[in-house]
Amino acid sequence: xxxxxxxxxxxxxxxxxxxxxxxxxxxxxxxxxxxxxxxxxxxxxxxxxxxxxxxxxxxxxxxxxxxxxxxxxxxxxxxxxxxxxxxxxxxxxxxxxxxxxxxxxxxxxxxxxxxxxxxxxxxxxxxxxxxxxxxxxxxxxxxxxxxxxxxxxxxxxxxxxxxxxxxxxxxxxxxxxxxxxxxxxxxxxxxxxxxxxxxxxxxxxxxxxxxxxxxxxxxxxxxxxxxxxxxxxxxxxxxxxxxxxxxxxxxxxxxxxxxxxxxxxxxxxxxxxxxxxxxxxxxxxxxxxxxxxxxxxxxxxxxxxxxxxxxxxxxxxxxxxxxxxxxxxxxxxxxxxxxxxxxxxxxxxxxxxxxxxxxxxxxxxxxxxxxxxxxxxxxxxxxxxxxxxxxxxxxxxxxxxxxxxxxxxxxxxxxxxxxxxxxxxxxxxxxxxxxxxxxxxxxxxxxxxxxxxxxxxxxxxxxxxxxxxxxxxxxxxxxxxxxxxxxxxxxxxxxxxxxxxxxxxxxxxxxxxxxxxxxxxxxxxxxxxxxxxxxxxxxxxxxxxxxxxxxxxxxxxxxxxxxxxxxxxxxxxxxxxxxxxxxxxxxxxxxxxxxxxxxxxxxxxxxxxxxxxxxxxxxxxxxxxxxxxxxxxxxxxxxxxxxxxxxxx
Amino acid sequence: xxxxxxxxxxxxxxxxxxxxxxxxxxxxxxxxxxxxxxxxxxxxxxxxxxxxxxxxxxxxxxxxxxxxxxxxxxxxxxxxxxxxxxxxxxxxxxxxxxxxxxxxxxxxxxxxxxxxxxxxxxxxxxxxxxxxxxxxxxxxxxxxxxxxxxxxxxxxxxxxxxxxxxxxxxxxxxxxxxxxxxxxxxxxxxxxxxxxxxxxxxxxxxxxxxxxxxxxxxxxxxxxxxxxxxxxxxxxxxxxxxxxxxxxxxxxxxxxxxxxxxxxxxxxxxxxxxxxxxxxxxxxxxxxxxxxxxxxxxxxxxxxxxxxxxxxxxxxxxxxxxxxxxxxxxxxxx
Numbered sequence: 001x002x003x004x005x006x007x008x009x010x011x012x013x014x015x016x017x018x019x020x021x022x023x024x025x026x027x028x029x030x031x032x033x034x035x036x037x038x039x040x041x042x043x044x045x046x047x048x049x050x051x052x053x054x055x056x057x058x059x060x061x062x063x064x065x066x067x068x069x070x071x072x073x074x075x076x077x078x079x080x081x082x083x084x085x086x087x088x089x090x091x092x093x094x095x096x097x098x099x100x101x102x103x104x105x106x107x108x109x110x111x112x113x114x115x116x117x118x119x120x121x122x123x124x125x126x127x128x129x130x131x132x133x134x135x136x137x138x139x140x141x142x143x144x145x146x147x148x149x150x151x152x153x154x155x156x157x158x159x160x161x162x163x164x165x166x167x168x169x170x171x172x173x174x175x176x177x178x179x180x181x182x183x184x185x186x187x188x189x190x191x192x193x194x195x196x197x198x199x200x201x202x203x204x205x206x207x208x209x210x211x212x213x214x215x216x217x218x219x220x221x222x223x224x225x226x227x228x229x230x231x232x233x234x235x236x237x238x239x240x241x242x243x244x245x246x247x248x249x250x251x252x253x254x255x256x257x258x259x260x261x262x263x264x265x266x267x268x269x270x271x272x273x274x275x276x277x278x279x280x281x282x283x284x285x286x287x288x289x290x291x292x293x294x295x296x297x298x299x300x301x302x303x304x305x306x307x308x309x310x311x312x313x314x315x316x317x318x319x320x321x322x323x324x325x326x327x328x329x330x331x332x333x334x335x336x337x338x339x340x341x342x343x344x345x346x347x348x349x350x351x352x353x354x355x356x357x358x359x360x361x362x363x364x365x366x367x368x369x370x371x372x373x374x375x376x377x378x379x380x381x382x383x384x385x386x387x388x389x390x391x392x393x394x395x396x397x398x399x400x401x402x403x404x405x406x407x408x409x410x411x412x413x414x415x416x417x418x419x420x421x422x423x424x425x426x427x428x429x430x431x432x433x434x435x436x437x438x439x440x441x442x443x444x445x446x447x448x449x450x451x452x453x454x455x456x457x458x459x460x461x462x463x464x465x466x467x468x469x470x471x472x473x474x475x476x477x478x479x480x481x482x483x484x485x486x487x488x489x490x491x492x493x494x495x496x497x498x499x500x501x502x503x504x505x506x507x508x509x510x511x512x513x514x515x516x517x518x519x520x521x522x523x524x525x526x527x528x529x530x531x532x533x534x535x536x537x538x539x540x541x542x543x544x545x546x547x548x549x550x551x552x553x554x555x556x557x558x559x560x561x562x563x564x565x566x567x568x569x570x571x572x573x574x575x576x577x578x579x580x581x582x583x584x585x586x587x588x589x590x591x592x593x594x595x596x597x598x599x600x601x602x603x604x605x606x607x608x609x610x611x612x613x614x615x616x617x618x619x620x621x622x623x624x625x626x627x628x629x630x631x632x633x634x635x636x637x638x639x640x641x642x643x644x645x646x647x648x649x
Numbered sequence: 650x651x652x653x654x655x656x657x658x659x660x661x662x663x664x665x666x667x668x669x670x671x672x673x674x675x676x677x678x679x680x681x682x683x684x685x686x687x688x689x690x691x692x693x694x695x696x697x698x699x700x701x702x703x704x705x706x707x708x709x710x711x712x713x714x715x716x717x718x719x720x721x722x723x724x725x726x727x728x729x730x731x732x733x734x735x736x737x738x739x740x741x742x743x744x745x746x747x748x749x750x751x752x753x754x755x756x757x758x759x760x761x762x763x764x765x766x767x768x769x770x771x772x773x774x775x776x777x778x779x780x781x782x783x784x785x786x787x788x789x790x791x792x793x794x795x796x797x798x799x800x801x802x803x804x805x806x807x808x809x810x811x812x813x814x815x816x817x818x819x820x821x822x823x824x825x826x827x828x829x830x831x832x833x834x835x836x837x838x839x840x841x842x843x844x845x846x847x848x849x850x851x852x853x854x855x856x857x858x859x860x861x862x863x864x865x866x867x868x869x870x871x872x873x874x875x876x877x878x879x880x881x882x883x884x885x886x887x888x889x890x891x892x893x894x895x896x897x898x899x900x901x902x903x904x905x906x907x908x909x910x911x912x913x914x915x916x917x918x919x920x921x922x923x924x925x926x927x928x929x930x931x932x933x934x935x936x937x938x939x940x941x942x943x944x945x946x947x948x949x950x951x952x953x954x955x956x957x958x959x960x961x962x963x964x965x966x967x968x969x970x971x972x973x974x975x976x977x978x979x980x981x982x983x
Contacts, residue, residue, distance in 0.1 A: 210888035213879065243904060244879065245886045275885045512921050513850070524811075529850055531762065534813035537920060571917050572815055 016435075021382060024048050025068065030055075031115060032108055035066055044127075049186075051120060053575050064105065067116040067186070071109075079112075086114045092164065099151035100183050120182050124234065126171035137233045138258040148182040149174065150286035153226065157281040165217040168226035171232060189455065196441045207232075210273055219281035226282070227270025228561055234259055234267075237643070262292055283411075289515040301347035307592050316535030332618045335634065335646040340365060344638025346387035346427070347587065349625040351409065353535040355636050356395055357644050358384035364397045364405075365644075366412055369631075378411030380405065382423070385628075386437075387467070391449055396423025398437055404445070407451060420445065426477070427467040430487075436475055438464020444485070444494060445475060445605040456492035458483055467507035467547070469515070474529070476515050478504025484517055484525065486532060496532035500525060506557075507547040507587070516555050517622030518544030525566070527573060534624035536572025540565060546597075547627070547641070549585035551609065555597050558584025564597055564605070564610060574614035580605065587627035589635075599626025604637055604647065618628050618647060729765040729847060732958035733977045738934055739970025741965045745772035745779035746932045746975040747787040747840075753799065764799055765847040766791060767977050770840045770862045771932040773906065778838035781844070785832055786825040786840045786907050790855075793821040794846060798917060802848075815917050818844055818855035822907065822915045826857075829908030839906035843874060843930060847922065854918045857905050859935050859977075861942070866926025870945040875916065877905040928979040934972035939964045954980050 006206050029037045042049045045578030048211040056060045069086060072081050090107035106117035107429040117343045124132075137145075150168075156164040168186060175183040207226035226241055235255040242250070248271060252264045266288050279285040284388040306468040341361035348357040354375060357369045366375040381401035388397045395407045395413060400423040406415040422440030429436045435453055439445045440463040446455040462481030463641075469476045474495060475487040480503040501521035511533075512534060515527045520543035526536045546558030554568040554575060560583035589596050592644050593609045598625035606615040620642035634648040635647045712961070729752050737744040742889025749768040755761035770787040772779025792976040797817045812820075822842055829840060852873075853864060875881065879902040883889040907913055927948050939961070947960045961976040 062793040210883055211884050213883055214888060214893075244882050273888065528814075528849065528851065533811055533848075535851070535853070536813045570919050572813075573917075 008187055018581070019359075020066075025050055026420060031110065032106075035064065035117065037066075038063070043052045043066060052117075053095060054117075056555060059382075063120045065102070065120045065185075067117045067118065069114045069116075071112050083109050083114060090116050092159075096159075096164075097154065098152055098155040100148060100181070101155065102183060102185060106485065115247060118185075121177050121185065121616045123175050123177035123183070125185070126174045126229070128175060129176055130233065130236065131250070132170060133434050134259075135331050136256045139234075139256075139260065140258075142230060142234055142259075143263065143289060145174075145182050145233075145283045145285055146226070147293065149184070149224060149229075150282040150289060152182070152184050153219075153222050153282035154286055157283060162279070163219050165219060165366075166222045166225075167212070168208075169222055169229055172230055174229070187338060196297060198548050206242070206244065209275065211247050211275055212561065216275075220275035220277060220278045222282060223270050223278045223280075223285055224272075224275075226285070227267050227278075231271065242452065245273060248404045249545065287471040290296065301391075332616045334618075335338070335648060337370045337646075338365070338367050338374070338644040340642050340644070342383070342642060343622075343624045343625075343640040344642065344644055345385050346638065346641065348629045348636040348644065349390045349635055350376055350629050350631040350640065351390055353408065353647075355540040355644070356388045356390065356409075357636075357638060358386065358388050358397055359638075359642075360384065362399070362401050364388055364395065364407065366395075366409070369646075372644075378405065378407050378412050378414065384426045389399055389428045389430050389435070391435065392399065395427040396430060396435050396437075396449075398428060400424070400440075402439070402441075403446065404428065404435070404452070406449070415423055418445070418447055418452045418454070422463065425465040425602050429468050429470050436468045438466065438468065438477060440465070442479075444468060444475065444487065444492070446475075458485075458487050458492035466517070469508045472615065473511055474507045476517075476529075478506060478517055478519070479509065480505065481544045482521075484515065484530070484532070485529060486515070498525070498527050498532040498534065502543065505545050509548050509550055511550040515549060516546060516548040516557075518559070520544065522559070522561075524548065524555070524567065526555075526569075527598050538565070538572050538574070542583070543571070545585040548586050549590055550593075551590040551595075556590065556597075558588060558597055559585060559600075560585055562599070564588060564595070564607065564612070566595075566609070578605070578607050578612040578614070582623060585625050586637075589630050590634070591630040591635075594649065596628040596630060596637075598626060598628070598639070600625065604628070604635070604639075604645070606635075606649070618645070620645070654748050654901040681691065681939075691787075694943065696716055697786065698812065704763075712857055717944075723822050727763045727871075727980070727983045729763060729983075730954055730980045731765075731767075731978065732954040734855075734928065734958050734962040735975045736853045736962060736971055738971065738974050741971075741973055742778055744973045745783055745932065746770065746973040747772070747780075747783035748930075748975050748977050749791050750977060751788045751791065751795070751799075754825075755803075762849040763847065763983060764802060765845075765979060765981070766794055766799070767845045767847075767928070767930055767979060768843070769856065769930045769932055769977060770842045770907070771860050771934075771973070771975070773839045773903075778833055780853055780910050781832065782829045782840040785828050785844045789825040789828040790821040790842060790844055791826050793845070798846070799846065801830070814846070814848065814853050815855075815919060818846060818853055819915050819917050819928075822855045822857060823912065824908045826913040830911055833908070839903075839908040841903070841932070845873075845928060845930060845977070847928075847981065847983075850922050850924075852920055852922050854916075856916045856918070857913055859905050860930065860932050863929040863941075864922075864926060865929070865945065866923040866946050870941065870948070872941075873918065873920075878903055922983055925982045927982065930975075930977040930979075931974060932975040934970075934974040935961060935965045936966035948978075954978055 002050055006283045008638045027037055027039055034055055037052045038053055041051050041122050048068045050066045052064055055062050068490055094104040099108050102119040104118055107127055108115055143471055156166055173186040175185050175410045177183050207228040210220040212221050234252050252259050255620045267495045270278055340359040343360045346358045348355050353369050355369050358364045362380050363377040365377045368375055380399035383400045386398040393409045395409050398404050402420050404418045408415055419437035420441050424436035424439050431450050433444050435449050436446050440461055442462050444460055445457045445463055460479045462479045464479050466478035473489050475489055476482050479514035482502050484498045484504055486493055500519035503520045508515045513529045516531050518524050518584045519586050522540050522543055524538040525534055527534050540559035541560055542561035544559045548555050549555040553569045555569055558564050563579050564576040564584050565577050580597040580599035580601050586598035593607050595609055596606050598604050602621050603617045605617045605620050609611055620639035620641050622639050624639045626638035630649055633649045635649050683700055731750050733748055735746055735748040747770045751766040768787045770783035773782035797812055801811050825842055841860040843860040843862055844855045846853040857872045859878045862873040864871055864873055880894045884894055888891040943964055947957055958976055958978050962974055965974045
């Protein structure tokens with residue numbers, strides 16, 4: 001099964017909080033004969049916060065916040081320990097002196113609950129703030145808040161003899177007061193998963209660092225949680241609804257354009273799995289943030305110095321990369337260019353010494369592979385849209401003049417020709433001493449390569465422009481009538497047919513007993529080769545004319561919606577897309593770790609297989625419908641600008 | 650390709666058109682074999698024709714289509730044998746696991762693809778209706794798969810559009826999810842759900858939670874599913890070693906479960922199966938207490954499938970039987 005994906009989990013409305021049937025304090029209740037409960041401010045899993053009035057001041061309304069902690073352990077010894085540690089923490093908090101940390105004025109234990117009396121902060125916590133906002137937080141405010149939070153956390157981290165770890169940094173524990181100042185609330189009193197029963201589901205906090213799940217609480221853990229909080233505020237992606245520890249897979253900038261690469265890099269460094277790769281404590285983080293904040297807006301694009309020794313902190317780019325001019329783009333220069341009289345729409349065939357390409361000027365050209373010099377051309381009676389195929393010393397080429405030609409590779413002389421009753425746009429495939437191709441007359445032909453005699457022909461009842469795929473027993477192809485056929489290789493008899501909703505002009509490919517093909521209905525189909533039953537289908541937004549290629553478990557295919565798609569073979573799920581400004585009707589080819597294709601935006605593209613990142617692109621000025629052929633590290637591809645290019649892959 | 654202007658070929662949402670007309674005419678032409686007969690006369694001498702070498706020394710036209718289609722399957726007499734245990738264990742009061750198996754092998758001249766459906770669901774303990782959740786989930790998923798894959802398979806027709814198998818499996822889990830969620834919208838009942846479908850030689854899987862599917866074939870014992878659990882995620886990011894994970898106190902926390910929301914993220918997966926091997930599906934009452942090495946050892950013993958299922962169950966009981974124990978074993982020859 002694939003790794004955890006980063007797809008959005010069901011929205012908040014779909015997920016219910018565990019029903020809590022806990023009896024809390026009611027308005028009017030008194031604690032310590034001093035604090036009268038006014039209302040509930042908030043309730044968490046094991047603690048509640050109340051608003052109360054301090055009755056020591058009977059003449060004025062002095063309000064305070066009272067935090068209640070339920071001591072749930074049944075064992076009296078553990079209860080005693082819990083109360084002790086609660087009181088120790090309360091005492092410690094009482095000694096802290098920081099404007100963002102509320103003052104503790106009292107603590108006590110009654111029955112099975114402990115209480116902490118704090119300043120009442122008027123304002124709202126950032127969880128509520130998030131719910132109210134429609135837009136993501138902008139960088140300027142995020143930086144301001146982050147620095148304030150670091151200042152408060154830094155105060156905790158710098159305590160002697162040992163640092164205090166907040167442990168529970170998250171938006172709901174941060175208050176924004178009426179003066180727009182940041183205040184921390186809820187001091188590590190509720191610990192993660194305390195009292196979690198066997199069978200508890202969906203239990204991740206989302207903000208906690210991985211090591212905290214092993215019981216390790218360090219200042220670097222607070223740095224992580226602060227990074228997670230910032231990530232949430234900036235992206236509005238709730239980490240509690242995402243697989244845990246997937247921040248690195250969810251870059252911020254695609255969702256929030258106000259964020260600079262430098263700020264994103266700082267946050268991503270906070271979110272490193274390994275605590276050693278993060279800022280060691282809030283003070284270190286604060287220094288980096290202040291440096292960023294003080295930099296003039298124009299120079300913000302440059303990463304701050306702290307990142308120079310931390311290359312791993314830079315977030316991976318978005319999986320969906322929009323094509324942008326690449327600095328190396330201008331460096332791609334053709335090894336040679338061959339000019340013809342008309343548009344090149346086909347895919348070149350490459351042999352040891354020759355490149356063969358068919359052109360709408362009616363000709364099939366043989367070109368010297370080394371330097372792009374003309375060797376010979378063979379004229380047919382009409383335009384040639386189909387691609388040539390080489391088998392031993394013979395080149396096969398179909399023409400709109402209805403003929404299939406067999407031409408001597410060395411001399412360019414015709415060996416035989418075979419006439420069909422329609423134009424031929426289907427590119428031939430040669431195997432087992434036979435050449436297979438379709439015609440607009442609705443038949444698929446199998447001819448002997450030597451003399452062009454027909455072994456069989458099969459009626460597909462509509463024009464065939466798809467190029468057949470031939471395996472050891474079967475022939476697969478699509479028809480303009482919208483069917484995908486599987487024929488018996490030996491007889492041409494139909495084994496199965498599957499139906500698409502529109503024409504299948506795309507040529508099938510085959511891997512792991514699955515046939516892959518696109519259709520003008522906009523869908524990429526994966527069909528079981530034995531039965532024709534679809535195992536999955538993948539929808540693009542527009543017709544698919546491009547033919548798929550499969551490489552290391554990934555199906556690559558273009559769509560006239562403008563994108564190249566990388567689809568996981570085993571699940572039919574999209575791995576990435578690469579958008580161009582035209583239609584991708586060219587069929588991609590893979591060489592080493594990159595995929596190559598053309599677009600009607602005039603470019604030839606080279607994109608990384610893994611993430612779909614642009615490596616280079618080359619502008620031909622006219623739509624590129626032709627498909628690349630890659631041989632020995634060289635990409636051969638034509639353009640409708642009448643040129644064939646040889647480019648270094 | 651040859652068309653560069655699909656603008657006018659805009660994909661629309663027209664419903665699937667019945668292919669009857671074309672199927673019929675195709676069948677008619679295949680039956681009287683007009684085209685083939687005339688063409689085959691021109692064929693090169695048989696000995697030199699690689700088609701004929703591959704496929705017997707007789708003219709192709711004399712063999713009926715159907716026998717050719719099913720030939721590779723008939724030759725092997727495929728089978729899937731199943732043994733299972735679905736037991737409350739030693740400590741729990743109630744069995745909250747559910748399992749379901751359905752195997753169909755239609756032999757004969759008109760053989761049908763081997764079909765094996767195996768489902769394990771582990772209802773969430775500690776929640777009131779774990780046993781109900783696992784029951785609803787397994788049955789709802791099975792019904793959807795039977796309706797959309799098994800029945801069309803028996804109909805054995807080329808007519809109409811058959812939904813892609815991976816989509817059917819995903820829908821089956823979504824339906825199960827909805828059924829559990831809607832049955833009990835107030836309470837937190839939930840379940841894991843792992844569905845394995847063997848159709849022909851291909852294994853299709855849809856999976857949510859921490860029940861597991863293993864494949865033993867060609868001397869390799871490999872997990873097919875990934876646990877959607879906190880403990881797995883911690884291992885993925887390098888915070889827990891497998892040894893530590895065994896004793897990890899939050900080992901029971903799931904990151905995804907069926908019945909928790911109105912939609913669930915489903916892992917789907919498929920692969921070609923080797924000609925023969927074994928599948929093991931289990932709940933964490935087995936895999937949480939018995940090591941993979943021990944499970945593998947049991948599956949490689951020279952004993953019957955029933956004895957293996959028994960040995961797996963015993964191994965989990967020997968560890969205390971702390972949870973419900975489910976093991977579904979499939980021995981396949983495809």
